[in-house]
Amino acid sequence: xxxxxxxxxxxxxxxxxxxxxxxxxxxxxxxxxxxxxxxxxxxxxxxxxxxxxxxxxxxxxxxxxxxxxxxxxxxxxxxxxxxxxxxxxxxxxxxxxxxxxxxxxxxxxxxxxxxxxxxxxxxxxxxxxxxxxxxxxxxxxxxxxxxxxxxxxxxxxxxxxxxxxxxxxxxxxxxxxxxxxxxxxxxxxxxxxxxxxxxxxxxxxxxxxxxxxxxxxxxxxxxxxxxxxxxxxxxxxxxxxxxxxxxxxxxxxxxxxxxxxxxxxxxxxxxxxxxxxxxxxxxxxxxxxxxxxxxxxxxxxxxxxxxxxxxxxxxxxxxxxxxxxxxxxxxxxxxxxxxxxxxxxxxxxxxxxxxxxxxxxxxxxxxxxxxxxxxxxxxxxxxxxxxxxxxxxxxxxxxxxxxxxxxxxxxxxxxxxxxxxxxxxxxxxxxxxxxxx
Amino acid sequence: xxxxxxxxxxxxxxxxxxxxxxxxxxxxxxxxxxxxxxxxxxxxxxxxxxxxxxxxxxxxxxxxxxxxxxxxxxxxxxxxxxxxxxxxxxxxxxxxxxxxxxxxxxxxxxxxxxxxxxxxxxxxxxxxxxxxxxxxxxxxxxxxxxxxxxxxxxxxxxxxxxxxxxxxxxxxxxxxxxxxxxxxxxxxxxxxxxxxxxxxxxxxxxxxxxxxxxxxxxxxxxxxxxxxxxxxxxxxxxxxxxxxxxxxxxxxxxxxxxxxxxxxxxxxxxxxxxxxxxxxxxxxxxxxxxxxxxxxxxxxxxxxxxxxxxxxxxxxxxxxxxxxxxxxxxxxxxxxxxxxxxxxxxxxxxxxxxxxxxxxxxxxxxxxxxxxxxxxxxxxxxxxxxxxxxxxxxxxxxxxxxxxxxxxxxxxxxxxxxxxxxxxxxxxxxxxxxxxxxxxxxxxxxxxxxxxxxxxxxxxxxxxxxxxx
Numbered sequence: 001x002x003x004x005x006x007x008x009x010x011x012x013x014x015x016x017x018x019x020x021x022x023x024x025x026x027x028x029x030x031x032x033x034x035x036x037x038x039x040x041x042x043x044x045x046x047x048x049x050x051x052x053x054x055x056x057x058x059x060x061x062x063x064x065x066x067x068x069x070x071x072x073x074x075x076x077x078x079x080x081x082x083x084x085x086x087x088x089x090x091x092x093x094x095x096x097x098x099x100x101x102x103x104x105x106x107x108x109x110x111x112x113x114x115x116x117x118x119x120x121x122x123x124x125x126x127x128x129x130x131x132x133x134x135x136x137x138x139x140x141x142x143x144x145x146x147x148x149x150x151x152x153x154x155x156x157x158x159x160x161x162x163x164x165x166x167x168x169x170x171x172x173x174x175x176x177x178x179x180x181x182x183x184x185x186x187x188x189x190x191x192x193x194x195x196x197x198x199x200x201x202x203x204x205x206x207x208x209x210x211x212x213x214x215x216x217x218x219x220x221x222x223x224x225x226x227x228x229x230x231x232x233x234x235x236x237x238x239x240x241x242x243x244x245x246x247x248x249x250x251x252x253x254x255x256x257x258x259x260x261x262x263x264x265x266x267x268x269x270x271x272x273x274x275x276x277x278x279x280x281x282x283x284x285x286x287x288x289x290x291x292x293x294x295x296x297x298x299x300x301x302x303x304x305x306x307x308x309x310x311x312x313x314x315x316x317x318x319x320x321x322x323x324x325x326x327x328x329x330x331x332x333x334x335x336x337x338x339x340x341x342x343x344x345x346x347x348x349x350x351x352x353x354x355x356x357x358x359x360x361x362x363x364x365x366x367x368x369x370x371x372x373x374x375x376x377x378x379x380x381x382x383x384x385x386x387x388x389x390x391x392x393x394x395x396x397x398x399x400x401x402x403x404x405x406x407x408x409x410x411x412x413x414x415x416x417x418x419x420x421x422x423x424x425x426x427x428x429x430x431x432x433x434x435x436x437x
Numbered sequence: 438x439x440x441x442x443x444x445x446x447x448x449x450x451x452x453x454x455x456x457x458x459x460x461x462x463x464x465x466x467x468x469x470x471x472x473x474x475x476x477x478x479x480x481x482x483x484x485x486x487x488x489x490x491x492x493x494x495x496x497x498x499x500x501x502x503x504x505x506x507x508x509x510x511x512x513x514x515x516x517x518x519x520x521x522x523x524x525x526x527x528x529x530x531x532x533x534x535x536x537x538x539x540x541x542x543x544x545x546x547x548x549x550x551x552x553x554x555x556x557x558x559x560x561x562x563x564x565x566x567x568x569x570x571x572x573x574x575x576x577x578x579x580x581x582x583x584x585x586x587x588x589x590x591x592x593x594x595x596x597x598x599x600x601x602x603x604x605x606x607x608x609x610x611x612x613x614x615x616x617x618x619x620x621x622x623x624x625x626x627x628x629x630x631x632x633x634x635x636x637x638x639x640x641x642x643x644x645x646x647x648x649x650x651x652x653x654x655x656x657x658x659x660x661x662x663x664x665x666x667x668x669x670x671x672x673x674x675x676x677x678x679x680x681x682x683x684x685x686x687x688x689x690x691x692x693x694x695x696x697x698x699x700x701x702x703x704x705x706x707x708x709x710x711x712x713x714x715x716x717x718x719x720x721x722x723x724x725x726x727x728x729x730x731x732x733x734x735x736x737x738x739x740x741x742x743x744x745x746x747x748x749x750x751x752x753x754x755x756x757x758x759x760x761x762x763x764x765x766x767x768x769x770x771x772x773x774x775x776x777x778x779x780x781x782x783x784x785x786x787x788x789x790x791x792x793x794x795x796x797x798x799x800x801x802x803x804x805x806x807x808x809x810x811x812x813x814x815x816x817x818x819x820x821x822x823x824x825x826x827x828x829x830x831x832x833x834x835x836x837x838x839x840x841x842x843x844x845x846x847x848x849x850x851x852x853x854x855x856x857x858x859x860x861x862x863x864x865x866x867x868x869x870x871x872x873x874x875x876x877x878x879x880x881x882x883x884x885x886x887x888x889x890x891x892x893x894x895x896x897x898x899x900x901x902x903x904x905x906x
Contacts, residue, residue: 030525033883036703038534041502042525045783046518047491048508059482067468067490067508083484086562090482118528126532140704140826176705176826183707183826217827222673252478253585254622256629329485367851369622369631372669374853374904376831378824393829396855396904398672432906434672 001025002163004070005155008052008077013157015081017054019096021160021291022077023328024050025152030118032125033144034173037133039125042118053329054080058093061086062329094316097292097324099160107280110194113167114149121145128173128204135208136177143173143187143203160291168193168282171200175207177215184214184391186379187361190418193280197419210360210379217393220382220435226356227397227431228349228383231416231423233359235337238426240365241405242274242334245299245307247314249368256371256401257305266303266405269342273298274309276324276335281420283335289328294335297323303405309334336420342411346425349410356383357392357433364397371401396434404428440468440597443510444609447492447601450515454496455603457523461497461539463602463741466490466510467782471594472558474565476573478587481566491782496522501530502537506783535702540767542743544605549737553613553641557593560642565591568645569617575650576621576658583662585629586622589654593642606742614733614888615644616877619654623661630664630850632657632817632835637733637877637888660817660836667848670837670905676812677854677901678805678845681873683834685891686818688723689793689880691830691858693891696725696750696758697776697788697882698765700825707828707858711756717862719754720798727775727791733877734793734890736778740786743775750793751862762788780885787883795893798868805869805895812840813903815854818876828858849905856901869895 005022012020026048033040050073051064061083063076124145132141147169154162172189188207192198229237249255257265276294278284288294290312297307310318311326325332350358362378377395381388410427417423443466454462473485491508492515503526505518569589577584593615600608616637623630634657638644679687700706708716717723727736727745736745741763749757761769762777765788777786806814817835824830837849874892 032529035699036535036705039501039529039532040535041504041537041785042529043504043506043785044521044525045506046509047506047783060484062483062485063487064485065488065490067510068488072488079486083486083562087484087566088481090480118525122529122532142703142705178704178826185824185826253624254629254631258624258629330483367631369629370664370850371629372850374833374851376829376853376855376904378829378831393827394855394857394902396672396853396902398669398904398906400906432672434674434902434904436674436900436902 001153002155002161004073005153008073009155009157011074011077012052012054012081015078016056017081017084019055019157020053021096021154021156022052023152023154025150027148027150029148030121031144031146032121034125034129035142037129037141039122042122044118050076051328052077052080054084055093056081056084058090059084059087092317093313095312096156096158097160097290097312097322098158100293103277103286103293105277105279105284105286107194108284109165110167112195113147113169116147121147124171124200127201128171131201131205132175132208135205136212139208140176141173141204141208146170154291156291162287162291169195169198171203173204173207175211177211179215182215184211186210186214191282192419193282197280214379214391217391219437220392220395220433221437222434224430225433226353227428228353228356228358229364229426230358230360231425232361233364234426235423237364238272238337238339239334242272242299242337244368245309246332247308247310247318248332250308251314251317254369256366256369260305261308263305264303265305265402266300267408268303269408269411270300270303270405271340272300273338274334275338278336278420281336282418284420288324288326290326292322292324292326294324339411339422339424341413341415341424343413344410345414346412349412349425349427350383350388351386353383353386353427357395357397358383358388366401373401373404374398394436398432398434440466440599444599446512446515447599450519451601451603453516454519459496459498459523459603461603462495464492464494465740465779465782466492466599467596469594469596471592474562474569474591476566476569476589479573481570484562489781492518493779493782493784494518494522495785496526497537497539498523498526499530500536501526501533504785537764538767539763540773542604542763542773545738545742545744546607547738549608549610551612551639555642555646557613557615557642558595572619572648572650572654576654579655580658580662583623584621584658585624588620590618592616600742602742608738608742612639613641614639615642617645617648619657621658621661623665625665628665630661632660632664635877638731639733639735663848664836664850667850670813670849670852670903672903672905674900675903676809677898678812678814678840679896680816681893681895682876683815683818683832684795684893684896685793685874685876686821686832688795688893689790689889689891690821690823690832691861692723692750693725693790693793694823695825695828695858696760698759698761698769699788701759702765702768706825708756714756715754716756716859717751717754718865720868721751721754721862721865722796723751724749724796725760725790725793729792732792732874732890733888734791736791739775739777740779741777743773745775748774760788760790762786778887780887784885787885789882789887790880790889792874792890794874794891797870797872797894800867800869802869802871802895805867805897806840806843806845809840809843813849814838814840814845823858829855830858831855853904854901855904861898861901864899865896866899867897871895
């Protein structure tokens with residue numbers, strides 16, 4: 001594949017590309033789908049793909065294909081250059097990444113996952129269904145098991161040559177339990193790059209145990225109270241906050257983070273680091289999608305917004321070092337998130353909350369421009385006098401992202417561990433809760 | 438090679454499947470070619486082109502389903518893919534408690550070609566870029582410096598497909614799509630507000646060629662600018678009036694997903710066992726119609742080769758039908774109604790919506806706000822989702838207005854509302870005599886996306902929870 005990539009580079013350069021990069025890869029994916037406790041289908045996909053990106057005067061042309069023959073790659077390379085020439089020059093483009101030292105991140109490829117059979121994945125699914133039924137014999141359980149193995153070569157006109165091998169496996173189940181008209185439900189999952197990191201048989205049972213707790217949901221009143229984000233909800237909130245440090249959104253002036261770097265935007269409890277170099281991490285890799293070396297970046301330190309996440313374009317435009325967070329065609333995204341943990345356990349934080357809403361799971365994300373938060377509590381409990389009193393229904397939380405960040409008054413000491421990511425419990429005081437009671 | 442060159446290969450592969458004694462098999466060979474252009478902040482600096490081609494092969498063996506997809510179309514590879522699909526099914530057959538099946542239907546032999554006036558692939562890329570730049574410039578000239586970021590994206594696609602199955606169906610089709618989306622961010626130096634919209638249809642470049650800037654980019658940029666002065670909506674339960682775009686979003690999210698027969702059969706949907714029941718106000722009639730003319734969610738045959746047909750989901754408040762695939766139709770003992778769609782050759786068909794709408798009613802639209810002392814008018818529906826087991830849904834509107842003393846007034850910022858589907862359908866107090874269906878988009882389900890549209894009239898609902906402050 002590397003020689004194919006180099007042929008495409010050669011073709012792009014000959015056609016007039018000033019900068020270009022090429023990726024060629026193949027992937028194998030198997031999914032076992034479960035519907036109402038029965039195997040619904042077993043799906044297998046095998047795919048090859050290439051992508052050529054060319055720059056002329058800073059303008060970008062991209063050509064990609066699946067189901068291709070070697071000659072299509074050269075044609076694609078020429079096509080990418082033709083598009084780059086047709087597009088308008090961008091003086092803010094500086095350069096594509098240069099080769100860097102080969103920083104090895106361990107644990108991104110597991111031969112055991114790559115060599116897994118559909119039957120082994122089916123067995124995992126069957127065990128999850130059985131585990132769920134030991135909790136509740138009439139559970140309606142859906143979800144499944146998916147594993148993927150891929151190999152991609154990457155080559156750029158700056159001399160980068162990379163071979164990336166990757167595996168990932170996910171077990172995910174959604175359980176519904178019914179009592180007459182009442183229904184309780186919950187989703188749980190486990191994901192890993194290495195089989196040893198996977199608690200393969202846990203999600204079905206865990207989702208069902210949680211689903212039972214959501215029976216008997218009640219409406220809540222509309223007033224201000226604390227909101228406690230459990231590990232899965234805090235993960236969603238923190239990923240959206242990390243995403244807001246995307247340099248492109250800030251440079252393009254479409255983000256609530258414009259002009260905030262160096263200022264205190266959150267409670268001093270908030271220290272958040274992006275680290276794409278953690279061995280076995282779900283979002284780990286030695287290099288980003290443009291072949292730049294990933295850097296560990298402190299995004300927020302004691303509540304102060306410290307750093308932007310960059311790709312080659314935004315780093316060049318800002319005259320700052322590239323943090324290695326580029327996507328394959330120029331986007332920017334966070335990798336693994338590491339939160340500085342607090343002193344008290346999640347249980348102690350809840351016990352210390354007189355009235356509030358505990359959110360187990362769901363998206364509590366700000367609008368990327370305004371920072372407004374207006375989110376449904378899809379899976380949550382009312383907290384009364386330090387205890388989870390009852391599940392809630394038809395409840396919303398809202399406010400401003402900076403209000404949420406500044407009112408964050410507790411980070412738990414314990415956490416849910418997903419490879420490379422520690423998911424703590426967070427508490428935000430004085431949040432507007434809207435209910436239908 | 439052109440896609441039709443693979444037709445005989447597809448037919449011979451299906452013959453091979455028959456020889457393997459499968460109960461049912463279908464095969465789709467798909468080639469899609471897509472062109473993208475993006476203008477951002479007055480510069481057309483990103484162009485792209487992609488081609489995807491491959492085959493998806495599905496088999497029912499020993500009452501178990503197996504599916505295999507590949508981009509390798511050599512005959513030997515297709516044979517291997519067929520055996521892989523069979524192996525996938527056989528591997529699971531001991532664990533299939535809910536036996537797989539398909540309804541018996543007549544074979545269909547047909548061609549489907551979406552009429553195109555201006556083939557988009559024949560339009561020079563320069564013309565596409567110039568169109569985006571002109572639409573953007575009109576908005577920036579109108580709104581001035583308050584707009585701090587603008588992104589306009591153009592896309593056209595040409596999909597060709599050959600679909601064959603062991604029932605004898607053989608369909609080839611050629612579907613052209615064209616789309617343009619615009620997003621504007623306005624700022625007063627402290628606050629940032631955004632607004633956006635998409636224009637898309639099944640057709641050629643004519644979809645976007647004559648877009649009127651006043652009705653598209655200027656309108657959206659003005660919304661973003663207006664939102665800077667709008668206040669946050671109030672929190673709590675309020676009477677609400679939906680703009681047709683929000684009505685459509687609600688019918689798609691809150692109702693439509695619950696009528697997908699796969700979720701009903703699995704016992705997940707809150708509408709399981711409710712056919713024939715009154716589940717909504719008698720003013721409510723809701724349809725899902727892939728034959729709706731000139732609409733983004735339309736098609737002539739679904740991804741299982743079943744002719745598309747209009748489905749009346751709710752008639753005068755009574756639940757009348759579900760959306761079916763070949764399999765769910767067999768399990769429910771009804772005729773398939775053509776609602777199975779697959780995103781690509783790497784995906785198997787699943788039950789999907791098409792163009793989902795509430796039919797217009799008889800309440801004068803001019804009186805839709807009557808009787809509301811204090812409520813919220815939700816405009817420009819943008820996204821939503823539902824949990825089918827509880828019927829709890831969320832809809833997000835990009836802009837809103839306070840309703841006071843029976844009149845819409847003060848502008849409000851974007852907001853989400855939450856409700857319980859069965860309560861909300863019963864709480865519909867008025868269905869206006871207007872109608873609009875102009876919300877083309879991509880609906881996500883089980884990792885697949887499908888083109889859809891939704892709409893309806895203005896609607897008044899007794900109460901929903903508004904996520905304001």
